[in-house]
Amino acid sequence: MSSFPRPIATTRSVTGISTGKLAVWWLIASEIVIFGGVLGSYLMHRIGHPEWASHAAHTNTWAGAFNTLVLLTSSLFAVLAHQAADQKDGKKAAKFLYLTVLGAFTFLIVKSIEWTGEIQAGYTISSHTFWSFYYTAAGIHGVHVLAGAIIMLVIASDAKKGVDLQRVEAVGLYWHFVDIVWIFLFPLLYIAK
Amino acid sequence: MISKYVESASSFAGDIDHLIWLVTVIVGFWFFLAEGVLFYFILRYTAQDGVKGQYITGEDPKQKRWVAWPHYLTLLFDVWIIIAAITVWQHVKQAMPQADSTVRIIAQQWAWTFVHPGPDGKLDTPDDIKLVDELHVEKGKTYHFELQSRDVLHSFSVPVFRLKQDAIPGRTIRGWFKATMAGGFDIQCTEICGIGHALMPARILIENHEDQAAWVMSKSPAAAATGGTP
Amino acid sequence: MSSSSTATAQAPEAEHDAHGHGHGHDAHGGHHAPQSFFHKYLYSTDHKIIGMQYLFTGMFMALIGGFTVYAFRMQMAFPGMSVPGYGRVSAGDYNALVTTHGSVMIFWVAMPVLIAALGNYLIPLMIGCDDMVFPRLNRLSYQIFLLSVIVLIASFFVDGGAFGGAWTSYPPLSAKAQYNLTPLGAPMCLTAVALEFAAFLMGGINFVTTVMNSRAPGMKMFDVPIVIWSIIIASILFMASVGPLIAGAIMLLFDQTLGTAFFDPNKGGDPVLWQHLFWFFGHPEVYVVLLPAMGIVAEVIVTFSRKKLFAYKTVLYTMVGTGVISFFVWAHHQFVAGIDPRMANIFSVTTLLVSIPVAEMVFVYIATLYGGSIRLTTPMLWALAFIAEFLLGGVTGIYLGSSGADIYFHDTYFVLAHFHYTFFPIAFIAVFAALTYWFPKMFGRYMNEAWGKVHFWGTIIAFNFIFIPLFLLGARGDHRRIYDYTHFPDLMKPGMQDLRVLATVSLVVLLCFQVIFVVNYFLSMVRGPKASANPWKANTLEWAAPSPPPHGNFPDGLPTVHRGPYEYSHPDRQEDYWPQNAS
C-alpha cells in the first residue's frame, strides 16, 4: 500500500489546505444532502401525521441519550488525536483514535441491543412508516459510524508508525460530521413524541 | 395552430392554443434571430488568407452590450410569457367555476371507470351510471370531475379539451371542464402504469342536451324496470 | 503538508521521501519499467487510461442505447412486425426497452463520457499536472462504475426481465412487483443507478480537489479553461443535487425488497414524495450534462475561429447562475402531477428565468465568432452544429415551462422532442466535437477529415428528420411510452403513421452513419497520419504535452502558466496563438 508511487499532483496545495482535508469537506457536503433528503422526507411526513407520536413513544429515549453522550465523548477524543498529530506524536494520536473507535463500537452495541428489543416487541421496519424511517435513518447513520471506525483503525495503525499524520485531522472532521448527524436524529426520532 | 390538427372542444382549449401561439411567436423570433446571426457570422468570417482574427476581449462594456441588451430583452419577453402562462393556468387549474354536474373518474390497471350521476343529478345514489372506458358528457354544461386511482399513477388526458391531470392512489383530485363541441374523442392514459399502459384508451362522447337526456334515461334503473327504451 | 504552489519536478520527491516513500521517482517521466498489459490498461491509476476506460465503456453503452431505440421505434412504425435482430416486441418488452434506452443514454452514456471520461482525461492535462490527486480512488470509481454496468446488463436476463417503469421510476408502479411484474429487474435497475452515483460522487470529489489544489504554478482562477470550469461546476451541481435521490433510492429499494411503505399511500406513504426527490436531482442533472458540453464547444470554437472567448467571466458566471437556478425549477415536471396548483405559478417563473443565463451563454458563443478567422474543420462543424441544434431544444423548453401550455404538452412527444433536441446535441454532437478535437492528443494521429465530414452531414440531417416529425406528432397529441397507436383512433388520422415511419427510417439512417464514425475512429488510431504535439495551434496546456502524453504527462517538466487560455490573434504577436505556458 505505501509503496504506491504518488503523483506530483498530490503534493501541490494551491489553496493552502491539504488535499485530504479538502476532499473530506466535499465528502461532507455531499453527505449533508443525502441526510437532508432522508430527514426532509421524514419531517414532511411527521408534520402531516401527528398520530405517529404514538409509535415514537415506543423508542428508548434513554438509550438514545446515552448514545449521544458516547458520540460526543468520542468526538472529543478525535480532537485530542488531532492535537497529538499536530505535535507529530503519532503514538499518542493513534491511542486517542483507538479511544474514538471504542466509542463507535459502544454506540453500535447499544444500538443493536435497542433494535433487538424493538424488533422483539414487534416494531419492525415494515410494520409502520414511522418505523421504516426510524430504521432507515438510523441504519444509514450506523453504516457511517461503522465505516468511520474502520477508517480510523487503518489511519491509527499508520499513525503509530508516524505515517500520514495529516489524515488524523481529516478523519476527525468526518467523525464530527457523523456526530452532528446524530445530534439531529436523536431529537427527531426519540424526543419528538 | 394546434386546433388545425386537434379539435378544440372545451371552453379553455382556445386559451391554451392562444398561449401556445404567443410562445411560438416570441421564441420563434429569438430562435430565427439567433440562428440567423450565427449563420451570418460563420459565412462572413470564414478564414481568408492573410486576414488575422480580431482581438476582442468582450470585457469592455461597449462590447458587452451586444450580449447584454438581448439579455435584458429576453428577460422582458420572459415576463410577458409568464404572465400569459399563469393567467391560463389559473383559469384552467385553480379557478373552479360552479358545476352543473359532477362525474367520478376511476383509473386502474388498465381500464377507466366513469361514474355518471343518474337522473337525480347526484353521485353516490343508486341510480348512478357506471361505464367502463366510456364517458358521456353534455355539451355546454360545466362538469367537475373527481379523479381517483385504485393502484398506481395514471393520467387522465383529453387532448381535444387540452386537459390533463394525474391520478394518484389514495387521493381524490378535483378539476373541471366544459365541452363546447359534440362528438366522440380519445381519452388517453398519459402516465406510464405498467405493461398495459398503451391499452388504456377510452372515449369521451359529447352529446347535445336531448341526446344526453335520452341516454341517461335509457341507462337509469327506473327506465330498465319499466322496460322503456327510447 | 506544506503549500508548494511553485512545485517543480524536483521538490515533491523530497516530500515523498519525508513520508517514507522511496518510489517518488517512478511517478513521472517516461522511463518506466515495462508493465504488464493488465497493469497498463486494466488496473492502471493513470488518469488518461481511466478516462479511456470510461470512454470506451460509454461508447459500448451507446450501442445498447442505440440498439434499444432501434428495436422499439421499429415496433412503433410497423406495429407487430418481427424486428430484424430483436424479434417481436411485446408490450412488456416495449416498456423495458424504453426504460433501458432512457436510463442508459443518460446515466451510462452522457454522464460517463462527458464528465468521467473527458474530466479524467483533460483535467490533469489542462491544469498542468501529472495526475489526479487521488489516483486510486479514481481507479476504484471506474471499477464501481463497471460493476453498475454489469448489474444493469444482468437485469436484462433475470426472471421477469428488465424494469419497464420508465427512467423516472415513479412509485407505486416501481415499488411493487405486483404492479410492474419485474420482481428482480426493478431492484437491480435501481441498484445499478445507485452504484453509478457512488462512482460519480468519488470522481466528482477527486475532480474538484484536483482543480482546487493542483493547478500549475501561475494558473489563477480565471486562467482555468472553460471546459475545466464547466466540468467542475457540473460535478458540484451533481454532488449537491444527488443526495436526496440517493436517500429516495434507498427508501424505494426498501419498499421493493423489505416491504416498507415510504411511497405506498395505502400505508401512510406518499408516492408524490418520490417525484420531488427525483426531480430535485433530475432537473439539475440535465445541466450537469449540459455544462460540460458547453465547455467543449467553447474550446473548439475559440481554437477554430482564432478568437479570444468573448467575455470569459460572463460565461463563467452564467454557468454558475444556471446551476443555482436549476435547484428551484424541479416541479415543472410535475405541473399536472397532483401537486398544489399554486406551486405551478412559482415554478413557472423560476423555469422561465433559467432561460436567461442559458441564452446569455449562447449569445456569448455567437459573439465569439464575430471578427474571427473561422476554419470549418470537423470538430468545428460539430461545435457550431451544437449551438444551432441546441437552440431549438432550448426554446421548446419555454413552451413546457409555461404552466398553462404544459397542461397540453406534458408527457407528449413534444416533451420528448424537446429533450432529445437538448440531449442528442449534448451526448453526441458535443461529444463528437470533443472526440475529433482531442483525437490527435489522445492517440497521436489525425482522423480522416473527409469521412469525418460525411459522418457529420449524415448524422445532422438524419437527426433532424427523426425529431422534427416527433415535434409535430407531439403537438397532435401523441403521448409517450405507447407501443402501438392503433388503439387510439384520434392518433391514427391520415399522415400520422407516416410521420412515425419517417422518424424510424431516419433513425436507421442515422445508425448506419455511425458505422462510418466507429470505423474512422478506430482505424485512425493505427493508420492515421501522425500528429505533432500541437496540431491545431491551440493555447491550452494539454497541447504542451507530447501526443499522446506519456504516463506523467509532461516529460520535459511540468508547465508554468503565464496567461489566460484564450489569447488568440493577439495584436502584439506574429503568431495568431499564444500558449498559456509560453514565456
Ligand code: HEA
Ligand atoms: C440536457 C437536457 C435538457 C436541457 C438543457 C433542458 C432545458 C430546459 N428544459 Fe427540459 N427536459 C429535459 C432535458 C433538458 N431540458 C428532459 C430529459 C425532460 C423530460 C424528462 C422526462 O419526463 O422523462 C425535460 C422536460 C422539461 C419540462 C417538463 C415537461 C413535462 O414533462 O411536462 C420542462 C417544463 O418546464 C422543461 C423546461 C426546460 C427549460 C425551460 C429549459 C431551459 O434550460 C432552456 C433554456 C434555453 C433557451 C431558452 C434557448 C436559448 C435562448 C434564447 C435563444 C433566447 C430567447 C428565449 C426567450 C425569449 C425565452 N423541460
Ligand code: HEA
Ligand atoms: C442522453 C440521452 C438520450 C439520447 C442521446 C437519446 C437518443 C435517442 N432517443 Fe431517446 N430517450 C431518452 C434519452 C435519450 N435518447 C430518455 C431519457 C427517454 C425517456 C425514457 C422513458 O420514457 O423512460 C427517451 C425516450 C425515447 C423515445 C420515447 C419512447 C416512448 O416514450 O415510447 C424515443 C422515441 O422515438 C426516443 C428516440 C431516440 C432516438 C431516435 C435517439 C437517437 O438519437 C439515438 C441515436 C443513437 C446513437 C447515435 C448511438 C450509436 C452511436 C455510436 C455507437 C457512436 C459512438 C459513440 C459515442 C460517440 C459515445 N427516445
Ligand code: CUA
Ligand atoms: Cu394507466 Cu397509463
Ligand SMILES: [Cu+2]
Ligand atoms: Cu426540468
